Amino acid sequence: MKKFIGTGVALVTPFNKDTSVDTNALTNIVNHVIDGGIEYLVVLGTTAESAVLTKEEKQLVIDTIVKANNKRLPIILGIGGNNTAAVVNELKTTNLEAVDAVLSVSPFYNKPTQEGIYQHFKAVAEASPKPIVLYNVPGRTASNVLPETVIRLANDFENIIAVKEAAGDIVQAMRLIKEAPKDFLVISGDDMITLPMVLAGGAGVISVIGQGYPKEFSEMVRLGLAGNVKEANELHYKIMPSIDYIFEEGNPAGIKAVFEKLNLSTPTVRLPLVEASAALKQKLNNFTDTLNS
Numbered sequence: 001m002k003k004f005i006g007t008g009v010a011l012v013t014p015f016n017k018d019t020s021v022d023t024n025a026l027t028n029i030v031n032h033v034i035d036g037g038i039e040y041l042v043v044l045g046t047t048a049e050s051a052v053l054t055k056e057e058k059q060l061v062i063d064t065i066v067k068a069n070n071k072r073l074p075i076i077l078g079i080g081g082n083n084t085a086a087v088v089n090e091l092k093t094t095n096l097e098a099v100d101a102v103l104s105v106s107p108f109y110n111k112p113t114q115e116g117i118y119q120h121f122k123a124v125a126e127a128s129p130k131p132i133v134l135y136n137v138p139g140r141t142a143s144n145v146l147p148e149t150v151i152r153l154a155n156d157f158e159n160i161i162a163v164k165e166a167a168g169d170i171v172q173a174m175r176l177i178k179e180a181p182k183d184f185l186v187i188s189g190d191d192m193i194t195l196p197m198v199l200a201g202g203a204g205v206i207s208v209i210g211q212g213y214p215k216e217f218s219e220m221v222r223l224g225l226a227g228n229v230k231e232a233n234e235l236h237y238k239i240m241p242s243i244d245y246i247f248e249e250g251n252p253a254g255i256k257a258v259f260e261k262l263n264l265s266t267p268t269v270r271l272p273l274v275e276a277s278a279a280l281k282q283k284l285n286n287f288t289d290t291l292n293s
Contacts, residue, residue: 001131001161003074003100004185006039006204006225007218009211010047012252013061014265021057023064025265029211030068032264036214041069042103042206044078046140047252052270066098076133076206080105084120088127101131103164103206108141114149125157132159137166137189147175154184164189164206170196177201191217191243195236198224208251209243212258213291242287249276257281261288 011033014025030041043065044050044058053061062077069075077099081087087104096102104124106117125132134153136145144167153160165173166189173193176186177200185203188194194205198221210217216239223232246254253269257276260267261284267275276284 001101001183001185004040004076004133004162004187004203007037007210007214007221008040008042008076008187008204008206009033009038009214010042010045010206010208011065011211012256012259012265013048013050013053013057014256014259015268015270017266017268019268019270021053021060021064022265023060025259026061026064027068028264029259030065032262033211033214034069034072037218038073038210038214039204039218040074040076040100041065042076042078043099045103045135045206046078046105046137047208047255048078049252049270049273050078062098074100076101076103078103078105078135080124080135082107082110084123087120088123091124091127091129096130099130101133101161102128103133103135104128105135105137106141106143106145108143111143114146117143117145118149118152121153121160122157125153125160128159130159131161132157133185133187134160134163135166135189136163139166139168144172147172147179150176151179151181154181161185162187162203165197166190168193170200173197173202174200192240195220195224195232199227199229199232208255209239209246212246212255212262212288213239213242216291238291242284242291245280245283245287249274249280254280254284257284258288261285 138144162185188205220235259265
């Protein structure tokens with residue numbers, strides 16, 4: 001799955017001021033990240049505020065991105081949840097023709113055991129007509145998918161091709177990289193430790209900040225993959241402050257503030273999230289001005 005090596009971006013869902021989906025802004029964002037050099041698109045992940053979109057809005061987002069992309073880049077679609085039967089049904093009933101893989105988050109809130117997590121993804125793998133990228137994000141799910149569970153799934157199911165690892169634990173990531181089957185991809189889900197993971201043997205990142213500054217972030221990842229450590233580190237430390245900023249008041253409020261500065265979309269988010277504060281916007285505006293100067 002070489003198409004998923006490098007930088008993917010977890011696209012936002014831009015809203016108009018009345019919180020309706022802004023398809024024009026979404027089209028512009030897709031073009032912005034493609035022009036910036038990213039390698040693939042991730043649709044309807046956490047950053048897309050998928051938890052507060054209706055079924056009809058989700059389809060609108062998918063259709064808009066597919067049309068804007070126009071087959072230029074691979075697409076990964078988020079289909080996951082904590083009701084295994086519902087996830088399986090969604091996989092079986094969703095038209096997946098235009099997507100290349102599915103990103104499926106570990107069950108949240110229920111706090112299953114490792115065996116429960118394995119059985120959940122076994123059902124997902126057996127139902128999916130597309131390759132599966134596991135998503136481990138303990139900060140949101142309240143349970144950690146341990147490396148041995150990921151490796152067990154990778155060995156048992158050919159269509160489980162990768163993991164988006166967002167535990168924020170470089171040691172855990174290194175264990176995954178060390179033990180994973182040859183062609184299995186360990187993808188960073190944490191912008192701050194993307195470069196260390198890549199230099200340790202990771203395949204790249206599914207990024208939030210990468211859609212705000214796609215040129216710089218994707219180049220950093222390519223340099224890391226090529227082993228150009230000095231140049232990659234220079235870009236990493238240049239971008240680093242913005243990663244802290246965009247998560248300071250929650251995701252995607254921070255990255256939407258960046259898009260406001262770039263005149264790509266409004267900063268509007270849906271409750272229970274709230275728009276970034278004026279103080280945070282000023283920090284991001286200053287950073288963006290400095291980066292582009």
